Amino acid sequence: MIVPLEHVIALSLALFSIGVLGVLFRRNAITIFMSIELMLNAVNLALVGFSRYYNSVDGQVFVFLVMALAAAEVAVGLAIIIALYRNHQTVNIDEINLMKN
C-alpha cells in the first residue's frame, strides 16, 4: 500500500464529518442531499481502503452496491424535492412541516 491505512481512514473520517456538518447546518434541501452523497463517498473510501489492505475484493463489491443505492436514492429524493417545490414553492426545510399538523 502506498500510504498507511490510517491516512485513508482519516481522510474518510474527515469527509464524513464534513458531510454530517452539512446535513446539520444547511437549510437548503438540495445542499443537504449533496452532503449525504459526501457521506456515502466517505464510507466508500473506507471500504476501498480496507479492501486494499486485506487484499480482498469483497469491500469493492460493497462499494459497487452502495453506488447503485446512491443512484436510486438520488433519483427518488430529487423527485420528492421537485414535488415539494411544486406545491410549496420552497426547499427550505424549516418551512416544510407537513407532518406537524
Add this chain to the structure above:
Amino acid sequence: MSLSLLFYIAAFIAVGSAIFVVLNKNAVYSAILLVVCFFSLAMIYLLLEAYFLAVLEIFIYAGAIMVLFLFVVMLLNLGREKAAPHFMKFQQATSLMLVLLFFFGIFLIMINGSGELHQPLSKFSAGNVYALGEALFTKFLLPFEVASLLLLVALIGTVYLGKRKIL
C-alpha cells in the same frame, strides 16, 4: 514515494472542495465543487488499485448523479439561502461540538490503535475487473439481483412522484 505524494494532494483537494460544498450559499457552485471532490476521490481509488471503481465513480457520481443535481438546481431556480433564524444558532453550535467530538474520538482511537496497520501487503490481485466480476456473479449474486430490483423500484417511484397532484 511520488505516488504517496499524489495521494496527499488528492486528499487535500477532496477535503478542501468538500468544505466549500458545505459552506457555499449558491447550490450551483456546491454541485460543481462536489464534482471536483468526486474526481479527486476517483484518483485516490486509482492509487488504491481499485481501477474499476475509479471509472464507476466518474461515470455514476460525476456523470449521472451530479448532472441530475444540476438539472434540479437550475429547474427550481433557487436564490441564495436565507440565514438561519436566531434559535438555530444554539443548535448549530451544539452540532459542531458533537461532530468535532466524534472526529477527535475516532481519530484518537485510530492513533492509539494497534501498530500493525503500517504493514504493507506485497501483491494485490483483487483490483482488476475480472476478480470483481467473478465475486459479483458468484458470492454476491443475490445482492446483485436485489440491487437491480431496487433500481426498478426507484424508477417506478420516481415516475409516480413526477405526477402533478401529490403531497
